[in-house]
Amino acid sequence: MTWFADAGVPLHVLHKIAGHGSPTTTQRYLHPDADQITASGAALSAHLMVLRAPRSPPHGSCRRLTRADRPGPQA
Structure with missing residues (x-):
């Protein structure tokens, strides 16, 4: 059964x-190997890193105003 599960069944x-x-009975016969457990942990870590990464605003949406951008007379 483990080989079937490893193949994605x-x-x-x-x-x-x-x-x-x-299905609980079937699960008792499935035994992941150390490589699968390690790969699963790495996949979770990568997923969490993406969620925690700072998100930058779209280019140009948060630029600082200059005097030229302000309404009124220019000095």
Whole structure:
């Protein structure tokens, strides 16, 4: 069953193949290896880094005003 899961077969399909009464029973037979656990942790870290990254406004939307931008007489 682990090899099927490693190949991307969804749990509900594995459940039918194994003939188990519950998907929970099928999950007990699935054993991720150390590389999969490490890769999953790295994927989560990368996802969180994107969420925490400072977002910059679109180019030119927050520029500082100069005297030329202000209405009224110019000095």
